[in-house]
Every structure is written in C-alpha cells, then in structure tokens.
Amino acid sequence: MNEICEISGGSSSDRTIDVVHASLVKRRQAERRFRLYGLLSIVAGLCFLVLLFGSIIAKGYTAFQQTSIGLDVYFDPQLIDPDGRRDPSALMEADYDRLLKNALSSMFPDVKERQAKRALYSLLSAGASYDLRDLVLANPELIGKTQKVWISADDDTDMLVKGQLGRGGAEGERRIKDNQIAWIDKLEAEGRIKKSFNTAFFTSGDSREPELAGIWGAVMGSLFTLLVTLSLSLPIGMAAAIYLEEFAPRNRWTDLIEVNINNLAAVPSIVFGLLGLAVFINFFGLPRSSPLVGGLVLTLMTLPVIIIAGRSALKAVPPSVREAALGVGASPMQMVFHHVLPLAVPGMMTGAIIGMARALGESAPLLMIGMVAFIVDVPQSIMEPSTVLPVQIYLWADSPERAFVERTSAAIMVLLVFLIFMNGLAVYIRKRFERRW
Known part of the structure; x- marks a missing residue:
C-alpha cells in the first residue's frame, strides 16, 4: 500500500510540475507577444512621424529659395527725377513700374499685343517696383545709368522654375501659358534666372502675393x-x-x-x-x-x-x-x-x-x-x-x-x-x- 501511495503521489507531483511548466511557457509566450506588440507600435509611430515630417519638408523646403530675374534696367532720369534735384519725395513717387516694363520690352521686342505684354509683365513680382524704388533711394547715383538688377519673380514663375508647376496638359488648365513658358526658357538659357536664399520669407510681413509673404x-x-x-x-x-x-x-x-x-x-x-x-x-x-x-x-x-x-x-x-x-x-x-x-x-x-x-x-x-x-x-x-x-x-x-x-x-x-x-x-x-x- 505504501508503495502504491508513493507511486500515486509521485505521479500527481509530476502532473503538477507539468502544469506549472506549461503555464510558464504560455506566460513567456504572452510576454514575448506583448513586447513584440509594443515594439511594433513604436515602429509604426516612428514611421508615421517620419512620413508626416517628410511630407512637410518635401512641400516646404523650396520656400527657402526665391527665383529672381536679371534685367538690364535703364534708370531713365525723365521717369525718375525729371527736375534733377534728387529729392527723396520725388524719387519715392517715380514710375518704377515703367522702368521694368521698358527693360522687358527691350529684351522681347517681338511682343506687341497688349494681352501678350500683360502676360510678359506678369513674370515679375507685384512688389518688383518697390524693390527698384528702394534700390534708387539707397543709390541715387544709378539715375541715368543702365545696370543689371535681379528682380523677384511672380509666384507662378517661381513655382515653374522650381518644378512645382507642370508644363504638360491643356494650356487653359494651367496657371502659366505657353508663351510665358517660352519666355522663361529663354531667360534661363541666357543666365537671367537664378534661385537664391529667400530672405523676404524671414524679414517680411504677410501679403496677398505669395512671393512677398513672410513670417x-x-x-x-x-x-x-x-x-x-x-x-x-x-x-x-x-x-x-x-x-x-x-x-x-x-x-x-x-x-x-x-x-x-x-x-x-x-x-x-x-x-x-x-x-x-x-x-x-x-x-x-x-x-x-x-x-x-x-x-x-x-x-x-x-x-x-x-x-x-x-x-x-x-x-x-x-x-x-x-x-x-x-x-x-x-x-x-x-x-x-x-x-x-x-x-x-x-x-x-x-x-x-x-x-x-x-x-x-x-x-x-x-x-x-x-x-x-x-x-x-x-x-x-x-x-x-x-x-x-x-x-x-x-x-x-x-x-x-x-x-x-x-x-x-x-x-x-x-x-x-x-x-x-x-x-x-x-x-x-x-x-x-x-x-x-
């Protein structure tokens, strides 16, 4: 009887140990799965974060550059300072927009129609005349001379040069027309288009014109x-x-x-x-x-x-x-x-x-x-x-x-x-x- 009890007791103890070992295996497997789930969650979060930052950077890094167009501007004394007194108030009121239009017209003499001229002039930023005014106010000795000046381009021109606007598709579905693309290509071939650091983005206030807007x-x-x-x-x-x-x-x-x-x-x-x-x-x-x-x-x-x-x-x-x-x-x-x-x-x-x-x-x-x-x-x-x-x-x-x-x-x-x-x-x-x- 004692031998039977010992055998019976031993088998019961073995069964208990087997149950404990089986539960330990399950718990360890559950812990490994939990750690794996946590690691996958972290990896997924990092991937979404990288995707978000990558999307923002891909869309925004080009804003730190601004396209400029080089024009040979003749600072006509008759338009800027007809009296020759170099009065700052008179220089402030001069028709600098006409100077830019004259410079573009001299570079593209075959553009005669009014609508085509309007499209040509729209290659420049709406604030280009103010940049020219500030240049003359800072250097009045430019009056009467011809000098190459780098003028900020319009936002559509800027986007085309940066590759953000497509050239394909129907002309009516594009913001920029075929003749404007041809003029921009000519300016690029002549080395009159460059991209430089966009200081205006960090030094200007808000504006309705994207190329003039800053933070x-x-x-x-x-x-x-x-x-x-x-x-x-x-x-x-x-x-x-x-x-x-x-x-x-x-x-x-x-x-x-x-x-x-x-x-x-x-x-x-x-x-x-x-x-x-x-x-x-x-x-x-x-x-x-x-x-x-x-x-x-x-x-x-x-x-x-x-x-x-x-x-x-x-x-x-x-x-x-x-x-x-x-x-x-x-x-x-x-x-x-x-x-x-x-x-x-x-x-x-x-x-x-x-x-x-x-x-x-x-x-x-x-x-x-x-x-x-x-x-x-x-x-x-x-x-x-x-x-x-x-x-x-x-x-x-x-x-x-x-x-x-x-x-x-x-x-x-x-x-x-x-x-x-x-x-x-x-x-x-x-x-x-x-x-x-």
Missing part, C-alpha cells in the same frame, strides 16, 4: 504674446504653487481650489478664448487682435500647467530638507525660500517652459479674440494689431495658390524648430540642475 510679422506677434504670457504666468503660477504646497491650510476650500486647478488644466483651449473675448475685450475694452489680449488669454490657459508642475517640483524635495532647516532654527518662510525653493526651481522652470511651448503652438483661443486678421505691418508693441505663427499657418493653409502651400509647410517647419528648441531647453534644465535623492 516676420507673425514671429514678432508670437514674441510679444509670449512675453506678456511669461511675465504674468510665471510669477503668479510659482507663487500659487508655493502657497498651496507649503503654506495653505488643509481644508475643504484648498481642496476645492486644487480640484478646480486640475480641472482647468483639462479645459479645451477655445473656452479660454471665449473667456478672453467676453472679459478682456467686451468688458474691459482692450484692443482687439493685440498681443496684450492674446498674452492674457494664454496666461489663463498656462497657469494651471505651471501651478501643477510647480507643486510637483516642491513635492519632490525630501521632507528631511524641511525638517533640517526648521531644526536649526529657520522660520517657515526661510525654510521655503532658502532651502526648498532653490532645489525645486529646475522642475518649476521645466514646467514653465513646457507651458510656454504649449502657448506658442496654440491658435484656437487666439482666433476668438481676432488675431486671425490679415496683418501686413510688423507689430512694434503689445498694443498693435498682430497675429501669431500658428494663426499665420492657418491663414496660408486656406489659400488656394500653390506657392502658399509651400510657405505653409515652411512656416510649420519654423514653428516645429521653435517647439523642439523649447522642449530641448526644458530637458536640458531638468538634466543639468535636477538633483536625484
């Missing part, structure tokens, strides 16, 4: 808006975080404030735009479309993020630091500002920079306060009408011209560079100054 006005508007946001949200957010974490009594009122702060961090940004429209513009009468109002709205939006990040940084400081400071006779105020706050500042600054990066990329709340307006002039103060870079991208994306598609992608690239820089700065500050306990 400088939007960049300045974003800068003024972020300055207002930073000057208000950083001190208020840090002060609120310090008070709530270190000095506020624990009762239902502070619990209610904490809950509301956490809820405000999840409120859609357009709600803050509606609040700014109702309070800052309609009630207080602040100027519409100004960086001041935009900064106030973004301050309300970023304050919860900064407060939450600040409190997290303060919580990360070990209690032993507080106890040691109080143990050697420091007051609660001295303990916070002399010992706890210096250790928490890197984390608080990281949260502030991330909040500013979020504010830089926002457009919905600014649309509600009128910063979607078409602004040509570059703003010089926080009270002047302006727009910001995300809204400028929104405006250009709504334009049908192919050249604006190019500039939309280029502006997205510039915005991404700013966002990557700000997030990289936050990571650097955290790694450089953060202490691990």
Whole structure:
C-alpha cells in the first residue's frame, strides 16, 4: 500500500510540475507577444512621424529659395527725377513700374499685343517696383545709368522654375501659358534666372502675393504674446504653487481650489478664448487682435500647467530638507525660500517652459479674440494689431495658390524648430540642475 501511495503521489507531483511548466511557457509566450506588440507600435509611430515630417519638408523646403530675374534696367532720369534735384519725395513717387516694363520690352521686342505684354509683365513680382524704388533711394547715383538688377519673380514663375508647376496638359488648365513658358526658357538659357536664399520669407510681413509673404510679422506677434504670457504666468503660477504646497491650510476650500486647478488644466483651449473675448475685450475694452489680449488669454490657459508642475517640483524635495532647516532654527518662510525653493526651481522652470511651448503652438483661443486678421505691418508693441505663427499657418493653409502651400509647410517647419528648441531647453534644465535623492 505504501508503495502504491508513493507511486500515486509521485505521479500527481509530476502532473503538477507539468502544469506549472506549461503555464510558464504560455506566460513567456504572452510576454514575448506583448513586447513584440509594443515594439511594433513604436515602429509604426516612428514611421508615421517620419512620413508626416517628410511630407512637410518635401512641400516646404523650396520656400527657402526665391527665383529672381536679371534685367538690364535703364534708370531713365525723365521717369525718375525729371527736375534733377534728387529729392527723396520725388524719387519715392517715380514710375518704377515703367522702368521694368521698358527693360522687358527691350529684351522681347517681338511682343506687341497688349494681352501678350500683360502676360510678359506678369513674370515679375507685384512688389518688383518697390524693390527698384528702394534700390534708387539707397543709390541715387544709378539715375541715368543702365545696370543689371535681379528682380523677384511672380509666384507662378517661381513655382515653374522650381518644378512645382507642370508644363504638360491643356494650356487653359494651367496657371502659366505657353508663351510665358517660352519666355522663361529663354531667360534661363541666357543666365537671367537664378534661385537664391529667400530672405523676404524671414524679414517680411504677410501679403496677398505669395512671393512677398513672410513670417516676420507673425514671429514678432508670437514674441510679444509670449512675453506678456511669461511675465504674468510665471510669477503668479510659482507663487500659487508655493502657497498651496507649503503654506495653505488643509481644508475643504484648498481642496476645492486644487480640484478646480486640475480641472482647468483639462479645459479645451477655445473656452479660454471665449473667456478672453467676453472679459478682456467686451468688458474691459482692450484692443482687439493685440498681443496684450492674446498674452492674457494664454496666461489663463498656462497657469494651471505651471501651478501643477510647480507643486510637483516642491513635492519632490525630501521632507528631511524641511525638517533640517526648521531644526536649526529657520522660520517657515526661510525654510521655503532658502532651502526648498532653490532645489525645486529646475522642475518649476521645466514646467514653465513646457507651458510656454504649449502657448506658442496654440491658435484656437487666439482666433476668438481676432488675431486671425490679415496683418501686413510688423507689430512694434503689445498694443498693435498682430497675429501669431500658428494663426499665420492657418491663414496660408486656406489659400488656394500653390506657392502658399509651400510657405505653409515652411512656416510649420519654423514653428516645429521653435517647439523642439523649447522642449530641448526644458530637458536640458531638468538634466543639468535636477538633483536625484
């Protein structure tokens, strides 16, 4: 009987071990599948990210170049300065458009019909005459001379030279006609067409003409808006975080404030735009479309993020630091500002920079306060009408011209560079100054 029991017990133990081994195999297989799924998810995400960035770069990198046409311009004194006094006001009012037309007509003397001449003159940018005026104002000695001048091309000419507009298909279905293509080919054969770095894209404001449109006005508007946001949200957010974490009594009122702060961090940004429209513009009468109002709205939006990040940084400081400071006779105020706050500042600054990066990329709340307006002039103060870079991208994306598609992608690239820089700065500050306990 004992032998039978031993045999029976041994077989039961073997069966249990076999079951355990089988379950272990299944668990390991499940873990391997889970790791594989995670790896595939990461690879898929990276592929989509590369596809997105690749599409943006492929559409936008050509915007950093601008096509120019070289013309032999005769600066006719009779058209520019018939009195010969070199008066700047007279030079400002001269007919520079006629000078450009004369230069083109001399290069293509066989173009006689009015419609053909209009097509020929349209090869040049609408702002070409202003470039010529600035050249004469800077160098009045050019009057009476003939000089080769590089003039910005029209957006259709620019797109054709860059290969963004097709030459095939029916002429009526193309933005650029056969005779214009022939003239452009002739200019290229004579070395009168070149592509150079598009400085106007970084130094000009918005324009209805794609070749004249730039991001400088939007960049300045974003800068003024972020300055207002930073000057208000950083001190208020840090002060609120310090008070709530270190000095506020624990009762239902502070619990209610904490809950509301956490809820405000999840409120859609357009709600803050509606609040700014109702309070800052309609009630207080602040100027519409100004960086001041935009900064106030973004301050309300970023304050919860900064407060939450600040409190997290303060919580990360070990209690032993507080106890040691109080143990050697420091007051609660001295303990916070002399010992706890210096250790928490890197984390608080990281949260502030991330909040500013979020504010830089926002457009919905600014649309509600009128910063979607078409602004040509570059703003010089926080009270002047302006727009910001995300809204400028929104405006250009709504334009049908192919050249604006190019500039939309280029502006997205510039915005991404700013966002990557700000997030990289936050990571650097955290790694450089953060202490691990």
